[in-house]
Amino acid sequence: MPFTLATWNINSVRLRMPLVERLLAERAPDVLCLQETKCPDDLFPFDAFRGLGYQHIAIFGQKGYHGVATVSRRPLEVVEKRRFCGIEDSRHLSVRVSAGGRSILLHNFYVPAGGDEPDPEINWKFRHKLDFVAEMNAVRAEQDDFSSSILVGDLNIAPLEHDVWSHKQLLKIVSHTPVETESFEAMRKAGEWVDLMRLNVPYEQKLYTWWSYRAQDWQASDRGRRLDHVWSSANLVPPFAGYEILREARGWERPSDHVPVIARFDLD
């Protein structure tokens, strides 16, 4: 019985509840982390999740924008709903969950997109994104003999050259500018996080989790980016048993522009 975890930027949990139900029915991950729920807490679709066996629900929403949720078949303990950069945005939620006799601290993040102009002097959204990533330096991959950490979410940065369809053409596009990718990798290393999606994958292999709504034919042009990530503490690398990017979900009816990533650990 492995421990399975999915992360998905759902772009409105209420509008896309039929797709969430499809994912949970078909794949039944133990835990699902959602971003961009765009749903105030009192309007969250609790009953739909409970009806599918996801009795344990932690949410940190807000009206109209952002918002994260972590739903689980296993008991959850809410650890923190942290606001970054002194801004009243709902972009982080951490919980504890047990698997294989160990306690896992699970961070669910929605990093700011950063706007269009990659200049922090004239675009406050880009300044905010850089500040947000800098503040994430404090989030470390805590681990000991009995505990581990996982960090997932829409981090809105594609750090490596083969995490985008054209490295050269995206160097000045927000999500792949050097100032972002360098601070992102520095932050990941400072926290001692392992990028599980790249662990056993050749460097040259393209990996995407997001395809723009603006493409005429997302599948034909295939101009994707890896904006969604699964990180863990080093002591989860031995039980890590692979993952899947659910590319097909981009072709579902009224899809999100992000697809789910499902990771498996041989823990329990």
Next chain:
DNA sequence: ATGGTGGAGATTCCA
């Protein structure tokens, strides 16, 4: 070089 699409909720911002 430009604009393309989609969601929320209010007639525009955000991604």
